[in-house]
Amino acid sequence: MLVLLLGYYLAQVGHGEAGPILSLEPRDLPSYGDQSINSRTTWSIVWSCLSTIFLCTWVAVHPNVTFRRENPNMGRFEKWLWDPLQEFFRYKLILFLWALLVPEYILAWAARQYIRAGEIQKEVPGWTRGHGFFMIMGGFHLFRPPALAPYVALPLGSKSPSAFVLPGGNYSREDEVPVCPIQIKDISIEILKIVAPTEAELKDKGKSDGLTKLIVLVQTLWFVIQCIARGLRDLPLTELEIVTLAYAMLNLFTFVFWWDKPRNVECPVRLYKPAMRVHANGDKGPRKLGNNWFTATFFRVLTYVVGQQDDSVDIVEVSSIPMFWSGRLEEKSLFGATLGPAILGVVFGIIHCIAWSSEFPSAIQAILWHVSCIAMTLIPLVLVCICAVGRVPVGTLDEYGPWIKLLVIGCSTTLALTSWLYIAGRIATLVIALTTLRSLPPGAFISVDWTTFIPHI
Template sequence: MLILLLAYSILQTGQSEAGPIPASIELRDVASYDGQNSQRSLANVVWSCLSTILLCTWVAVHPNVHFRAEKHNQGWFKKWLWDPLHEAFTYKLPLFLWALLVPEYILAWAVRQYLQAGVISKQVPGWTRTHGHFMIMGGFHLFRLPADAPSVPIPLKSSKLSAFSVSTGHHSRRDEVPVCPLQFTDVPVDILEILAPTETELKDRGKSDALTKIIVLFQTLWFVIQCIARGTQHLPLTELEVVTLAYAALNLFIYVFWWDKPQNVECPIRVYKTSTASHKESGEKAKEWGEGWASRWSWMLIEYTTGAQDSYVTISEQRSIPMFWSGRSGNDLQGIAGVGTSLLGSAFGAIHCIAWSSEYPSRSELLLWRVSCIAMIVVPFMVLIVCAATITGENEEKGWSGWIKFTMGIMAIICIFLLILSAWLYIASRIATLVIAFTTLRSLPPAAFTTVNWTTFIPHI
């Protein structure tokens, strides 16, 4: 909404305000500015950037299954208006804002799920990475059958009866009681082989197919190619185009890691237990946050930044899978995911430096842009150091020397302290670059409206 309001105000006032553009050059003029290239309008620039950003922050995100218990005998107002709006503002909008303000975190989430899905797919015969993604994203949900529903326990390969069952008679699904999402370790491999759909069936549950993803990828790549072409012809990029280029480059990696993950699945597969059967979450007991508010929030900031927050969640107590859940992977996988995404996060900030020496309407906007660029490079790099220290500290078998571990530990402590102090600066920098990207549209250099002369890339015969 903030982006749309800013775009509307710029489009209303951008052409009427005085700027460095000569009076003889109209934004809608299709005549050539330099005798060879045609002109593009401000509306063209804004629309191209906004559509690409929307693809990168809304369409590219593959959320987990947000389970909602079915409600019966609802009025039309709640069913068709209130519930969809409530879902949009409490789940989809926060996820969109995360992708808009902290796209590196979305990438880190995608990488963790990709690595964990690969681990899971190797443990079940016939499973692919798509199955692993579906398991992690909350695709299997435990339900209890009604007390009077006839059922039969599912036997394991060892002929031992499992706690899971199948209904053998008629019962109303309205009387089934949702319990909690299931983790991979909660269900025996034998049961998963029986209950899991095929890869084709899982992809059919998603709201997009390979063709849709390819179209989005081509549109994003086309924007990147246009930016590169403008650079080769020494045509300036607007700050809005630089911001969009950074989103496009980062989201290409998000698409790669989530390519096999079903998108926008809303209904999980029901796994049944009888009304009298108990359910106890397998694996280690979830950790607990500190008691003091200061240490609690500081530690939460560190754990969420490095992607270790899943260790503090008890899935059996959740109505739905957490928004950024990627499974309780080992510190090694978390460290690898953190190092790679932090490095890409710093590169994301470095792309904004393309506009380091651009013409700005005021010096304050120039200084604020440069400070924001530095913050967006340095903060992810500090996260990289913390993740690298985690890897060196956990991998005893790799024989890291004592002084390397000691040095990395000291650097990690310093970076953690700085992260606690500067986390707000990163968010402020992201907001500042978005705002400046629109405010600078009020006064652009004439060359910014010149389109690329594509004929120069075609060899003359």
């Protein structure tokens, strides 16, 4: 989408008034202090920015397991084209758009999974945080063996039979019936020791290793360093570079949280139960969002914003782990996991304000940029207030109880009603960043002379 839009504007630039700017020669560039003039092209700027944005919105995202039942009777057309397209449009494209339009939410999702994975790691002896991630992301899936297939119950330490079994007999695994994902509360530690993959097997399931992640992290960090260097040398940044800088800042933290999470795992570990009962009745059921469509929509938006959407999901009723599932955290841990990303979301909006006084091609674009920056800064700030109040221990602010409740209700309502404004601001800044490529200032084409940063005589 971005590439097509960019190609359109570059094609228009070639025939518009901004054409001469794209073909500036070094002799046409102004002098900036005592540094030597090294020119760069519009395409080099665009390529650097779009490649970094791609790394931040596609490569950096570590999705949950998207389990789909296999169809042995699938034809070649379905297998090679229709099935991959379905996966792309129903899952990967949606995740990409979320990362593009609401990158702070992806960061908050990573932070929640990081915290929950650490809790699971402590519950199972010998497990790493990667095992905790694997459990959260739907790495274990419950199946039912065929009706006539023999099976043997897995023994526990007390020699009593387990509800989980090992199926046998001569049958195809395609005849096994998938039921639902399995969470840590549904399975004993003794069974996990038998069926869980080792650390090496867990790394083998992921589609990227430490070196790949390090290369992406270095590329992102290198872009940030280049932007800082241009600021130190008083060289202007284009609006597209400012947008990319904001993405890169969030991506650094997202990568840290998801460093141990296996990426693009497609096949979960199969566990078997012959009975219909799936989960133990040990926790509260899913939360009801409302009795009518308006209240249900309102609370659904609010729960997604603050990260409580998992409370309204019953894992028994789903065939695959939800897209943004991170496990049910205690409210204090949940608000703590959301508070940091919300603060970084405010910083994300502030970074866009670097271009506040830039010269835009039109007054309308300048106004839209300013309004978008305000929305992208203030709306996450409202979420910061909610999370900060949620982190306060119960009873600390009893004397201010009614006022605190009024503040939370007001902030929550504001947040739910203005979410669309935030997304509109994100779209506006992306479009403006691309359209301003038609009229970049001459200083934007000057490269940083890195020798000025090296001490020498």
